[in-house]
Amino acid sequence: MFTVLNQVSGKSFQSSGxxxxxxxxxxxxxxxxxxxxxxxxxxxxxxxxxxxxxxxxVTPEAISSEEEDANIALLCQCKAKSxxxxxxxxxxxxxxxxxxSMPCRVEEVNHLNHDVIQLTLKIPGSQSLQYLAGQYLDIxxxxxxxxxxxxxxxxxxxxxxxxxxxxxxxxxxTNFVFNxxxxxxxxxxxxxxxxxxxxxxxxxxxxxIAGGTGFGPIKAIIEHLILIQSSRPIHLYxxxxxxxxxxxxxxxxxxxxxxNINFIPVLSEPDSxxxxxxxxxxxxxxxxxxxxxxxEVYACGPPVMVKAAAKSxxxxxxxxxxxxxxxxxxxxxxxxxx
Ligand SMILES: Cc1cc2nc3c(=O)[nH]c(=O)nc-3n(C[C@H](O)[C@H](O)[C@H](O)COP(=O)(O)OP(=O)(O)OC[C@H]3O[C@@H](n4cnc5c(N)ncnc54)[C@H](O)[C@@H]3O)c2cc1C
Ligand code: FES
Numbered sequence: 518m519f520t521v522l523n524q525v526s527g528k529s530f531q532s533s534g535x536x537x538x539x540x541x542x543x544x545x546x547x548x549x550x551x552x553x554x555x556x557x558x559x560x561x562x563x564x565x566x567x568x569x570x571x572x573x574x575v576t577p578e579a580i581s582s583e584e585e586d587a588n589i590a591l592l593c594q595c596k597a598k599s600x601x602x603x604x605x606x607x608x609x610x611x612x613x614x615x616x617x618s619m620p621c622r623v624e625e626v627n628h629l630n631h632d633v634i635q636l637t638l639k640i641p642g643s644q645s646l647q648y649l650a651g652q653y654l655d656i657x658x659x660x661x662x663x664x665x666x667x668x669x670x671x672x673x674x675x676x677x678x679x680x681x682x683x684x685x686x687x688x689x690x691t692n693f694v695f696n697x698x699x700x701x702x703x704x705x706x707x708x709x710x711x712x713x714x715x716x717x718x719x720x721x722x723x724x725x726i727a728g729g730t731g732f733g734p735i736k737a738i739i740e741h742l743i744l745i746q747s748s749r750p751i752h753l754y755x756x757x758x759x760x761x762x763x764x765x766x767x768x769x770x771x772x773x774x775x776x777n778i779n780f781i782p783v784l785s786e787p788d789s790x791x792x793x794x795x796x797x798x799x800x801x802x803x804x805x806x807x808x809x810x811x812x813e814v815y816a817c818g819p820p821v822m823v824k825a826a827a828k829s830x831x832x833x834x835x836x837x838x839x840x841x842x843x844x845x846x847x848x849x850x851x852x853x854x855x
Contacts, residue, residue, distance in 0.1 A: 518531045519531070519532050520600045520601075523605050524604045526605075528547065530542060535596065537593050538570065538595055538596065542605075548607045548610075549563075549608075550608055551710075551712060552713065553593075554710070556577035556579060557579055559591070563605045564588055565588045565589075565601060568600055568601035570598060570601065572596075573596075577594050610717070611649070611714075614649060614652075615647070616709065617708075620640075621704055622701060623637075623698060623702045624637040624677065624700065625637040626694075626699065630761055630764045633681055635681055636694065638679075648708065649709065650740065651667070651815075651843070653667040653668060653710050654666065654708025654709055657704070657705040658690070658704055661689055664690045665710070667713075667730075667731075667733045668680065668708075669732075671741040673740075673744065678706070679733075713815070715738050721749070722751070722811070724802060725738070725754065725814075726802055728757075728817070728823075729819065731845065732755055734817050739753065739771065739778070743771070747777075752806075753768055753778065753780045756784075756785065756799075756801075760791060783795065785797060785798075799816075800829070803830065803832070806833060809830055809834050810835070810836070813839045813840075815842070816842045817845075818845060820846050
């Protein structure tokens with residue numbers, strides 16, 4: 518057993534060295550920041566001030582060689598090889614949120630368009646899921662590896678969970694959702710997970726950048742902002758390929774009914790009748806906001822979009838600590854033994 522001591526909080530926990538440092542922290546009730554838990558998004562990066570860690574296999578791509586030289590590690594992938602002294606800013610807002618595994622019943626399978634299903638899950642009995650708008654959960658099914666999906670509704674009636682599931686070509690679980698899953702099926706969920714949630718101690722204007730079903734968790738956060746009657750200026754940019762991919766009219770309704778909400782759809786492959794914004798969504802954002810010093814940006818969707826949005830926004834003076842993201846990372850299928 519090794520002791521992992523966090524310099525920032527002064528708190529410590531024991532790690533067997535068999536599990537990742539992040540898993541050890543989470544199972545001991547510490548609110549370390551993280552996202553994908555796959556080694557891709559980089560949200561679990563922390564400085565190892567002293568001690569040795571190792572990765573199974575090669576160093577994950579999310580760590581650059583400069584970061585490795587500066588003793589920055591990906592806590593979701595590294596294991597303790599000695600006592601560790603690390604520096605991690607814990608997230609206070611997650612203090613009362615517990616990750617739980619529970620059964621749920623498929624209440625509704627609603628096709629929103631050709632490749633997005635709105636799945637409503639009901640947690641039976643008197644149980645409910647306590648979560649922060651923006652977080653995700655893992656769906657567990659005996660025939661598949663767990664799959665991550667963001668919760669798309671604000672935590673009001675929290676025994677009903679809404680998910681927006683995009684069909685992945687050749688994807689095992691999403692094809693099952695589209696072709697086989699029926700109402701009343703019992704699934705298991707584990708959650709809530711992740712550090713993508715509204716920082717409520719700020720009153721900065723917010724720019725939301727959604728790519729495809731990255732709109733789901735952003736929808737949950739905006740619903741929450743509306744519920745708490747926030748007057749923070751909100752600019753929602755939703756990037757999709759074509760007009761048909763804007764799978765809900767809600768954002769237009771929000772901007773009609775709330776003077777602080779501005780909705781800008783951005784199409785990457787518009788047809789000739791489209792007169793709105795076109796191109797990549799992050800490019801429209803940085804065209805509209807040349808100086809992002811006083812803003813917070815929340816970006817969610819495909820990894821390539823989130824990365825591009827981070828780079829462009831930081832170039833336009835966004836402060837690094839004001840960029841929050843959830844990257845829909847996925848494991849690539851190995852072709853080694855094909
Ligand atoms: C934190 C988090 C939150 C997420 N939230 C959502 C959400 O709210 N809605 C949503 O639709 N998706 C979301 N995703 C992505 C979702 O988890 C994957 O699309 C899903 O796991 C694919 O499962 P599958 O079994 O169908 O595909 P697999 O069988 O695992 O993959 C089949 C092939 O497709 C590739 N692939 C897998 N997923 C994707 C993808 N998303 N895009 C492109 N190629 C892919 C794989 O690399 C593989 O080559 C989220 C991911 C993360 C990490
Ligand atoms: S890389 Fe560790 S949580 Fe995403």
